[in-house]
Amino acid sequence: xxxxxxxxxxxxxxxxxxxxxxxxxxxxxxxxxxxxxxxxxxxxxxxxxxxxxxxxxxxxxxxxxxxxxxxxxxxxxxxxxxxxxxxxxxxxxxxxxxxxxxxxxxxxxxxxxxxxxxxxxxxxxxxxxxxxxxxxxxxxxxxxxxxxxxxxxxxxxxxxxxxxxxxxxxxxxxxxxxxxxxxxxxxxxxxxxxxxxxxxxxxxxxxxxxxxxxxxxxxxxxxxxxxxxxxxxxxxxxxxxxxxxxxxxxxxxxxxxxxxxxxxxxxxxxxxxxxxxxxxxxxxxxxxxx
Amino acid sequence: xxxxxxxxxxxxxxxxxxxxxxxxxxxxxxxxxxxxxxxxxxxxxxxxxxxxxxxxxxxxxxxxxxxxxxxxxxxxxxxxxxxxxxxxxxxxxxxxxxxxxxxxxxxxxxxxxxxxxxxxxxxxxxxxxxxxxxxxxxxxxxxxxxxxxxxxxxxxxxxxxxxxxxxxxxxxxxxxxxxxxxxxxxxxxxxxxxxxxxxxxxxxxxxxxxxxxxxxxxxxxxxxxxxxxxxxxxxxxxxxxxxxxxxxxxxxxxxxxxxxxxxxxxxxxxxxxxxxxxxxxxxxxxxxxxxxxxxxxxxxxxxxxxxxxxxxxxxxxxxxxxxxxxxxxxxxxxxxxxxxxxx
Numbered sequence: 001x002x003x004x005x006x007x008x009x010x011x012x013x014x015x016x017x018x019x020x021x022x023x024x025x026x027x028x029x030x031x032x033x034x035x036x037x038x039x040x041x042x043x044x045x046x047x048x049x050x051x052x053x054x055x056x057x058x059x060x061x062x063x064x065x066x067x068x069x070x071x072x073x074x075x076x077x078x079x080x081x082x083x084x085x086x087x088x089x090x091x092x093x094x095x096x097x098x099x100x101x102x103x104x105x106x107x108x109x110x111x112x113x114x115x116x117x118x119x120x121x122x123x124x125x126x127x128x129x130x131x132x133x134x135x136x137x138x139x140x141x142x143x144x145x146x147x148x149x150x151x152x153x154x155x156x157x158x159x160x161x162x163x164x165x166x167x168x169x170x171x172x173x174x175x176x177x178x179x180x181x182x183x184x185x186x187x188x189x190x191x192x193x194x195x196x197x198x199x200x201x202x203x204x205x206x207x208x209x210x211x212x213x214x215x216x217x218x219x220x221x222x223x224x225x226x227x228x229x230x231x232x233x234x235x236x237x238x239x240x241x242x243x244x245x246x247x248x249x250x251x252x253x254x255x256x257x258x259x260x261x262x263x264x265x266x267x268x269x270x271x272x273x274x275x276x277x278x279x280x281x282x283x284x285x286x287x288x289x290x
Numbered sequence: 291x292x293x294x295x296x297x298x299x300x301x302x303x304x305x306x307x308x309x310x311x312x313x314x315x316x317x318x319x320x321x322x323x324x325x326x327x328x329x330x331x332x333x334x335x336x337x338x339x340x341x342x343x344x345x346x347x348x349x350x351x352x353x354x355x356x357x358x359x360x361x362x363x364x365x366x367x368x369x370x371x372x373x374x375x376x377x378x379x380x381x382x383x384x385x386x387x388x389x390x391x392x393x394x395x396x397x398x399x400x401x402x403x404x405x406x407x408x409x410x411x412x413x414x415x416x417x418x419x420x421x422x423x424x425x426x427x428x429x430x431x432x433x434x435x436x437x438x439x440x441x442x443x444x445x446x447x448x449x450x451x452x453x454x455x456x457x458x459x460x461x462x463x464x465x466x467x468x469x470x471x472x473x474x475x476x477x478x479x480x481x482x483x484x485x486x487x488x489x490x491x492x493x494x495x496x497x498x499x500x501x502x503x504x505x506x507x508x509x510x511x512x513x514x515x516x517x518x519x520x521x522x523x524x525x526x527x528x529x530x531x532x533x534x535x536x537x538x539x540x541x542x543x544x545x546x547x548x549x550x551x552x553x554x555x556x557x558x559x560x561x562x563x564x565x566x567x568x569x570x571x572x573x574x575x576x577x578x579x580x581x582x583x584x585x586x587x588x589x590x591x592x593x594x595x596x597x598x599x600x601x602x603x604x605x606x607x608x609x610x611x612x613x614x615x616x617x618x619x620x621x622x623x624x625x626x627x628x629x630x631x632x633x
Contacts, residue, residue: 037408085599092606094408095352099551099602102544107595113588217588221540225419228412236408263434264427270420274399279600281405 005138009254011137014267017206017215022150023223024230026201031192032237033174036086037094039101042223043108044199048206050116056123057278063123063207064149071153071203075243078199078254081194088189105220113217122214131168147206153204154243157197161239170194174237226266229273235286244284248272303619311459318457326456330528332569333463334521339549339561340470341517346475346547347556348483348488349510352407353413353549356518356544359389363519364526364537365425368437369450371527373430378452382523386516388617392417393515395510415540422538432532439530453525459528466524467562470517475558477513486510489555552601561608571597 027041051070052063063070063103085104089097130141161167169277173190174179180187213219226249234245249269256268296304296610309455318326338360345351366388367381396417440453450463473601477483485506488496497503526532536542553564575590605612 088603094411095346095547095551095555096602096606098352098354098411099548103595103598103602106598107592110588114586114592118587119539123495143548182477225415226542229416232409232412260425264423267420267423270416270423274413274420277405277409277416278399278403281403281409 006258007256008134008138009258010251012140012143012208013251013254014247015143015250016212016254017148017176017247018150018154018243019205019212019246020226020230020250021246022208022235023152023202023205024152024227024234024242024246025239026198026205026240027227028231028237028242029157029201029230030195030198033170033241034082034086034090034191036090036097036195037101037228038195039098040105040108040220041202041227042225043105043220044074044077045202045206045209045223046215046217046220047077047108048203049219050121051203051212052207053116053121053215054212055123060126062125063210064145067149067153067154067204067207070207071200074203074206075196075200076110076142077111079192081199082195083188087188105224108256109220114149118216120216123210125211135157140263142211146211149208150205153201154239157172157201158239160197166190166193170197200212203216203226226269229269233273233276233284237286238283238285241285242281293547300314306617306619310467316458323385323456326460327423328569328573330463331462332457334525335546335549335565335569336562337463337467337470337522337544338518339465339553340474340558341514341521342547343550343555343557343561343612344474344477344517345431345510346492347513347550347560349486349507351507351510352411353511353514353543353555354411355416356416356548357538357540357548358414358512359515360471360480360522360525360546361418361421361425361534361537362389362543363522364532365431365437365522366519367523367631368439368526368532369431372437372439375452378523378527379450382520385519385523389519389522390512390516392560393511394508397511398523401507415543418538418540418543418568422534425534425538432560434533434535435529438532439527439624441530452524459524463524466520471558472564473517474489480513482506482509512623519540534537548598550608552608556606557610557614559614560608560610562580563613567609 023041023045027038029036030036046072051073052066055061055066055070056063058233064114081104086097086099089100122165125142127141132139132141132144161171169180169185170190170193172183173185173187174195177187180190209215230249231242231244232245234241234243249272252268252272253265257265280286311631317329321329342353345353363382363385366385367378370381370384371378399407399473405413405581425431431437433442435497443575447458449458449462453461478487485496485501485503488499489503489506493503522537525537549564549568550561551564552568553562554560572590572594575593579585601609611616
């Protein structure tokens with residue numbers, strides 16, 4: 001096989017990986033601050049994907065243009081979930097939190113099944129088959145737009161956490177819970193806000209992902225798992241790590257699918273996870289575990 | 291031996307257990323064929339739930355990939371039977387040994403490198419998923435097209451090759467569940483059982499007391515893996531078909547741990563109570579749906595999800611601890627202190 005093919009596939013994997021990275025970023029933000037592993041993460045993304053599909057089929061609204069409204073809806077969902085459901089569980093043992101979110105995920109998957117049926121749904125945009133040629137590289141337009149959107153959202157999030165007062169307050173909660181309480185931060189509200197921001201992330205990601213894959217209700221758990229793998233590879237709680245992990249996994253999946261059979265591509269993902277967990281359990285960019 | 295096991299157990303508990311055993315032993319006389327198949331499933335979940343509970347409830351190691359051991363056990367015994375004609379009573383040793391070896395590998399890698407908590411849980415998922423995709427591409431074992439055992443001859447019960455009627459499987463499963471219960475009871479009162487509880491409550495304190503926590507955790511994983519794989523062997527010979535996509539799937543792992551969590555993690559009765567409750571709930575919901583006449587795919591699972599939510603919200607320690615107190619059976623040795631302040 002000529003080298004261009006590998007390069008093309010790698011670039012395509014990289015762009016998909018950026019979208020994966022954004023999804024993982026949401027999970028990482030939530031875990032980093034609230035210390036809850038969101039086992040309903042992928043399911044929340046499928047909700048966003050179905051929203052995008054519904055808006056597209058009803059009003060021909062482009063999913064990327066609907067990115068902000070969809071993210072807003074997921075933001076609200078996340079806020080309500082944290083306030084009403086998850087908050088009492090913050091000090092409960094892990095398996096209890098796990099059960100809570102698994103039950104929530106079960107409800108989400110099956111509610112989607114009732115609402116939309118079991119068939120795969122997708123969107124057919126005007127640029128679905130367009131591509132850009134950059135020398136020997138042929139870049140799929142859809143993937144390029146999705147990747148670009150993912151980077152934009154991620155950059156916005158970085159800026160939010162670095163420069164805004166609320167962002168700094170949230171980081172303070174993550175760094176020192178007791179300290180944040182002492183200086184008078186409304187930690188409960190900030191936790192709800194963080195969960196909402198993480199959910200908005202996954203909402204934005206869903207409106208990009210729907211351009212890349214068709215959505216079915218059982219897709220949720222697969223993406224929950226993928227988000228875990230990425231976050232742990234990159235380092236739980238590290239935002240840059242989530243993006244790096246996403247790109248790494250995206251490229252690995254793409255090249256693994258090319259070199260072996262596409263159906264075995266996630267084996268490489270898990271192989272990477274195992275290697276990372278064994279030799280660098282804190283993740284590529286994570287802080288050393290104490 | 292029996293005296294040793296029952297020593298110190300309140301009379302009321304013994305009477306209740308004896309009564310329950312009698313009811314379960316006599317059940318096939320009165321139950322319909324359908325009810326028997328449901329009961330087999332209940333006992334299966336009680337059994338594998340007990341095996342999982344040993345690792346999580348006693349030793350405090352959260353595994354979310356126990357479908358791996360079910361699948362390995364099922365495939366090992368089924369492959370030996372299909373390809374070499376080796377019966378399940380020999381095959382189960384291979385199944386248990388291979389699962390124990392895989393469990394030991396995962397445990398060794400994780401515990402040696404200090405992978406714990408959520409990370410350990412994700413590592414177990416990763417190995418299960420790895421196996422799922424691997425077996426999907428393993429032609430000798432049927433790959434994604436599945437591995438099939440010669441269909442059972444219902445006219446004759448052949449216990450040596452585990453070919454027979456559901457009633458036979460019911461009694462085999464009942465024996466296994468009872469044996470698992472007794473084994474866990476014995477383990478809990480042994481030296482290592484107390485070590486496990488100490489490690490669960492505080493690994494640092496346990497280590498400071500001179501407990502070899504690495505060894506104890508390894509023993510827990512190995513026993514749990516071997517026990518779980520035995521459930522897999524029975525699963526294979528009962529259903530006669532195996533698909534990697536089904537048996538290794540993460541939803542199987544989750545299904546398997548719902549019982550002990552709902553019933554009461556770390557208690558001996560929890561996995562059994564949980565398995566009974568969840569199956570009753572699922573069957574009851576089907577019945578209600580049929581009665582009301584709603585036939586929407588997914589609606590049953592939505593209600594099921596809400597019921598799970600209700601239990602975790604209002605009974606954080608599971609159903610058994612409050613139920614046991616209400617029945618006047620008191621606390622068990624394995625009972626976990628209520629989960630407050632575990633952060």
